[in-house]
Amino acid sequence: MSQQFEKLKNYVSSLEDDFEKFYVKGNKAAGTRVRKAMQDLKKHAQDIRVDVQDRKNAD
Secondary structure (H helix, E strand, O other): OHHHHHHHHHHHHHOHHHHHHHHOOOOHHHHHHHHHHHHHHHHHHHHHHHHHHHHHHHO
16 A cells, blocks of 8 residues: 555656646646646546555455
8 A cells, every 4th residue: 555655646746847847837748748647647546546445345
């Protein structure tokens, strides 16, 4: 569990440059990367949700 959470935190941290490039500097290509990253984040979050639900139901 801790490994999944650390991976998620590292992933979010890695996006900081693209967020700044898009929101501060107006770089449209960075916006595309941010959108893709948010879609990937959504997938990772769903995977964690499924794991939590499976573990909860296993008890």
